[in-house]
Amino acid sequence: MTTLSLTGVAKSFGRVPVLRDVSLTVPAGTRTAVVGASGSGKSTLLRLIAGFEHADEGEITLGGTTLTAPGRFVAAHRRGIGYVAQDGALFPHLTVEQNVRFGLPRRRRDPAQVREVMELASLDPALAGRYPHQLSGGQQQRVALARALAPGPEVVLLDEPFSALDTGLREQTRQAVVEALEASGVTTLLVTHDHDEALSFGRQIAVIAGGRLVQSGPPSAVFDNPVSAEVAAFLGAAIVLPAWAGSASDGVDCALGRVPVRHDRSNGRPGARLLIRPAQLELRPVDGAHNAVVEDVRSRGSHAEVLLRTAGTSSVLIPLRVPAHEGPAYRAGMPVSVTVAGGGVLYPAD
Numbered sequence: 001m002t003t004l005s006l007t008g009v010a011k012s013f014g015r016v017p018v019l020r021d022v023s024l025t026v027p028a029g030t031r032t033a034v035v036g037a038s039g040s041g042k043s044t045l046l047r048l049i050a051g052f053e054h055a056d057e058g059e060i061t062l063g064g065t066t067l068t069a070p071g072r073f074v075a076a077h078r079r080g081i082g083y084v085a086q087d088g089a090l091f092p093h094l095t096v097e098q099n100v101r102f103g104l105p106r107r108r109r110d111p112a113q114v115r116e117v118m119e120l121a122s123l124d125p126a127l128a129g130r131y132p133h134q135l136s137g138g139q140q141q142r143v144a145l146a147r148a149l150a151p152g153p154e155v156v157l158l159d160e161p162f163s164a165l166d167t168g169l170r171e172q173t174r175q176a177v178v179e180a181l182e183a184s185g186v187t188t189l190l191v192t193h194d195h196d197e198a199l200s201f202g203r204q205i206a207v208i209a210g211g212r213l214v215q216s217g218p219p220s221a222v223f224d225n226p227v228s229a230e231v232a233a234f235l236g237a238a239i240v241l242p243a244w245a246g247s248a249s250d251g252v253d254c255a256l257g258r259v260p261v262r263h264d265r266s267n268g269r270p271g272a273r274l275l276i277r278p279a280q281l282e283l284r285p286v287d288g289a290h291n292a293v294v295e296d297v298r299s300r301g302s303h304a305e306v307l308l309r310t311a312g313t314s315s316v317l318i319p320l321r322v323p324a325h326e327g328p329a330y331r332a333g334m335p336v337s338v339t340v341a342g343g344g345v346l347y348p349a350d
């Protein structure tokens, strides 16, 4: 088990900067997910670590070994890094067994070793003689993982390995992959554009935007206290309301009334925005005093979406999910009381 470290890594293609000043440590034997929008530089980051591309600046080290630094570049096949591509990139003319066997060092290429690695990736031995086109997408990804783990790498890099799978298979494959990574104890870096996947993958999440690593830390800490309202919205449904009076210690006034401040990121700048997660809102129909009115109710099958308009002069529209069976309890024009459980995160106005 080895720690992977990046320090001040930068990369441009031609004149276009794709990554700037990226520093990240993945502690030995742990899993980190890098999440970012399409084009934010995630695959480029993995390709630099794998040694498929040269960095313009910065250092990449694995344990005590420098892989990339000014004047130093260790070739990809000497890095001890496994790579799983988005589509698995299996050899189409080789069977499952032959694909996995290919990953093993020559001296360990015996059937028992192949079986052991297949087992690690939860692959049924009955699949050994099949060709990649005879496998489901999830099985292909597990073969790709088995092949990547076969040589006993120090680090495994996963480039959106679940993105081509449909929802049910995706969850199941992700679980199998996490179990295999856990059992092998390999240091892992996953890139994905899916925030749920990133938040549930490992010990650390790193958010990349516009080629910069804008925040990293334990998933619950980053989700709870995002560096900006933009990062907050990227990581999940977010309600961002103007806040116009009060203080971080006493709570601030917004369209839903006075709300406590859980984290203050406004740096005392006047004019502020308050982040609340929809799961914090408790909704209840009322006859008298209310702070919002139902604007619309839509059934979405598994749940209902209730669109609220907050009361007061600077009214705001808030879409809120309620369980499907609660949908009929609401109708347009109905006054409701909305309370906020826990506090919000306060940001400057822009």
Ligand SMILES: Nc1ncnc2c1ncn2[C@@H]1O[C@H](COP(=O)(O)OP(=O)(O)OP(=O)(O)O)[C@@H](O)[C@H]1O
Pocket: 013, 018, 036, 037, 038, 039, 040, 041, 042, 043, 044, 045, 193
């Ligand atoms: N070899 C290359 N030559 C020129 N530009 C490139 C090259 N590789 C990537 N880029 C550009 O770098 C930017 C980042 O690409 P990258 O593939 O790293 O993003 P990504 O976050 O992985 O995106 P996606 O989620 O869509 O795969 C993009 O604008 C892309 O067009």
